[in-house]
Amino acid sequence: MIIKGIGASDGIAINKVFKLEPVNIVISEDKITDITNEITKLNNAIKTSVEELQVIRDKTALKLDEEHAMIFDAHIQIATDPEIARQVEDMIKSDKMNSAQAFSVVSEMFAQMFENMDNDYMKERAVDVRDVSLRVIAHILGKKLNDPTLIDEEVIVVANDLTPSDTAQLDRKFVKGFITNIGGRTSHSAIMARSLEIPAIVGTKNILENVNDGDFVILDGETGTVVINPSNKDIVEYKKKNTEHQQQKALWAKYIDKPSITTDNKVVELAANIGSPDDIESVINNGGEGVGLYRTEFLYMNNDNFPTEDEQYVAYKMVLESLKNSKVVIRTLDIGGDKHLDYLKMDEELNPFLGHRALRLCLERTDLFKTQLRALLRSSIYGNLHIMFPMVALLTELRTAKTILEECKIELKNEGIKYSDDIKVGIMVEIPAVAILADQFAKEVDFFSIGTNDLIQYTFAADRMNQKVSYLYQPYNPSLLRLIKLVIDASHKEGIWTGMCGEMAGDQIAAPILLGLGLDEFSMSASSILQTRYLFSKLSFTKMEAMAKKCLTFGTHEEVKEYVKKTLKGEK
Ligand code: PEP
Ligand code: MG
Numbered sequence: 001m002i003i004k005g006i007g008a009s010d011g012i013a014i015n016k017v018f019k020l021e022p023v024n025i026v027i028s029e030d031k032i033t034d035i036t037n038e039i040t041k042l043n044n045a046i047k048t049s050v051e052e053l054q055v056i057r058d059k060t061a062l063k064l065d066e067e068h069a070m071i072f073d074a075h076i077q078i079a080t081d082p083e084i085a086r087q088v089e090d091m092i093k094s095d096k097m098n099s100a101q102a103f104s105v106v107s108e109m110f111a112q113m114f115e116n117m118d119n120d121y122m123k124e125r126a127v128d129v130r131d132v133s134l135r136v137i138a139h140i141l142g143k144k145l146n147d148p149t150l151i152d153e154e155v156i157v158v159a160n161d162l163t164p165s166d167t168a169q170l171d172r173k174f175v176k177g178f179i180t181n182i183g184g185r186t187s188h189s190a191i192m193a194r195s196l197e198i199p200a201i202v203g204t205k206n207i208l209e210n211v212n213d214g215d216f217v218i219l220d221g222e223t224g225t226v227v228i229n230p231s232n233k234d235i236v237e238y239k240k241k242n243t244e245h246q247q248q249k250a251l252w253a254k255y256i257d258k259p260s261i262t263t264d265n266k267v268v269e270l271a272a273n274i275g276s277p278d279d280i281e282s283v284i285n286n287g288g289e290g291v292g293l294y295r296t297e298f299l300y301m302n303n304d305n306f307p308t309e310d311e312q313y314v315a316y317k318m319v320l321e322s323l324k325n326s327k328v329v330i331r332t333l334d335i336g337g338d339k340h341l342d343y344l345k346m347d348e349e350l351n352p353f354l355g356h357r358a359l360r361l362c363l364e365r366t367d368l369f370k371t372q373l374r375a376l377l378r379s380s381i382y383g384n385l386h387i388m389f390p391m392v393a394l395l396t397e398l399r400t401a402k403t404i405l406e407e408c409k410i411e412l413k414n415e416g417i418k419y420s421d422d423i424k425v426g427i428m429v430e431i432p433a434v435a436i437l438a439d440q441f442a443k444e445v446d447f448f449s450i451g452t453n454d455l456i457q458y459t460f461a462a463d464r465m466n467q468k469v470s471y472l473y474q475p476y477n478p479s480l481l482r483l484i485k486l487v488i489d490a491s492h493k494e495g496i497w498t499g500m501c502g503e504m505a506g507d508q509i510a511a512p513i514l515l516g517l518g519l520d521e522f523s524m525s526a527s528s529i530l531q532t533r534y535l536f537s538k539l540s541f542t543k544m545e546a547m548a549k550k551c552l553t554f555g556t557h558e559e560v561k562e563y564v565k566k567t568l569k570g571e572k
Contacts, residue, residue, distance in 0.1 A: 019158050
């Protein structure tokens with residue numbers, strides 16, 4: 001059986017399925033007859049839960065730190081709490097209650113007791129009790145708790161959706177790919193898959209319903225094809241394709257130390273998008289010439305609370321230092337849309353992508369904004385820092401953000417803390433209003449970076465997370481290309497540069513058009529850099545300029561795509 005989805009991250013994986021879905025727990029009220037057997041069941045479930053929690057604890061200590069691991073020490077304590085166990089056993093013995101029901105009743109009593117306490121810290125322990133209770137009850141009922149941390153063999157994860165933090169938790173050693181029911185090419189789990197270099201397919205609509213745990217599947221992340229329980233012939237065919245893919249990668253790898261230059265000597269910059277200092281290794285291994293986008297929100301998302309100024313400073317300094325004097329564009333907090341913080345209460349919104357997100361939120365929560373700006377300023381002495389504001393719609397927003405940045409500089413100066421006097425400030429161009437008014441914005445910034453993931457969703461009014469409207473993700477549509485041209489031309493007129501950090505920058509059909517439109521910097525998943533450098537080395541800038549000019553005269557995305565494909569065939 002074949003299922004089609006949206007190819008989100010290139011590569012082929014052939015492995016067993018591990019379904020990651022919430023467990024459906026139904027607790028019956030059936031009375032028991034064999035007390036001893038029920039107590040043994042309970043004790044076994046507690047024992048298995050503790051063993052699992054110990055594994056999760058150790059892995060968390062390794063991947064994150066001891067502080068995060070301690071959460072699971074607390075879970076182990078709850079699972080082995082003698083008072084809970086005594087009360088559960090009493091209920092089994094005196095009321096003949098089954099162990100799942102008894103554990104649920106007792107743990108809920110404890111959870112509510114915590115919830116009613118005055119102290120915020122103790123209140124939050126209710127969540128831990130319920131979490132542990134779910135684990136123990138699942139084991140009593142013989143159900144599998146789908147915890148990605150427990151994966152200890154090579155698998156392909158199949159889920160309805162993966163949040164960016166679920167994706168961050170996947171262990172590359174064991175998770176060879178993932179496939180989801182929902183999501184689009186620019187949803188953040190897809191973007192993360194590319195930076196983790198895990199083959200992935202999103203937006204299949206119904207993969208979860210069509211596979212069982214342990215089924216064998218082939219995942220082709222380039223074409224978005226899933227083959228369920230493949231024949232030997234399929235396996236041979238895809239293994240061959242995989243070998244060819246590896247050979248191609250070996251050819252691209254030869255371009256690691258070469259400049260990004262066309263046949264007629266036009267030089268551009270190929271930079272990488274990162275989500276954490278851990279990604280720097282991959283930037284260097286893939287020949288990235290700098291960082292065109294550091295999405296700092298993952299620093300916030302992988303935390304239980306707002307990262308402090310010092311924590312942020314350490315992360316930014318690490319990135320700047322590792323890249324020596326190469327350009328590093330660090331984007332201020334872009335939370336909202338599909339990126340949430342459990343610890344930041346936000347109002348329910350009907351249209352979160354059009355809502356109170358990113359810079360809009362920062363301009364209201366200036367306390368959060370200033371903490372980040374101070375950390376950025378302090379880190380600036382370690383490299384070539386560019387600060388970038390996301391989701392700017394108005395010049396007045398940009399001006400307010402710049403004023404707050406200046407206030408932070410004055411604060412630091414008064415405190416005797418150093419910062420570089422050569423920090424560049426730019427904006428993401430991801431709202432059409434800014435692209436149209438780029439000539440005005442260009443007078444007040446040092447650079448532009450076009451965020452096409454959002455610019456496309458706002459230009460075509462199509463939610464980037466909704467696969468039903470994913471056909472409207474049209475990077476080659478002339479209306480979008482004309483907007484991009486406006487931005488590039490306006491920046492050059494003011495003597496500043498324009499980059500692109502949306503996924504379109506690494507698209508092998510779009511990149512030559514962008515080259516021809518005069519884009520200065522292309523920032524993409526590190527895994528796409530070498531392929532793009534190789535592509536550019538075969539192209540003539542003059543010809544790409546002519547090609548781009550012609551693209552602007554077409555009416556549809558498809559016409560542009562066909563024309564560019566044909567032109568590139570003649571070039572390469
Ligand atoms: C974009 O919108 O193109 C972008 C790069 O930002 P994000 O994907 O994080 O919204
Ligand atoms: Mg964006």
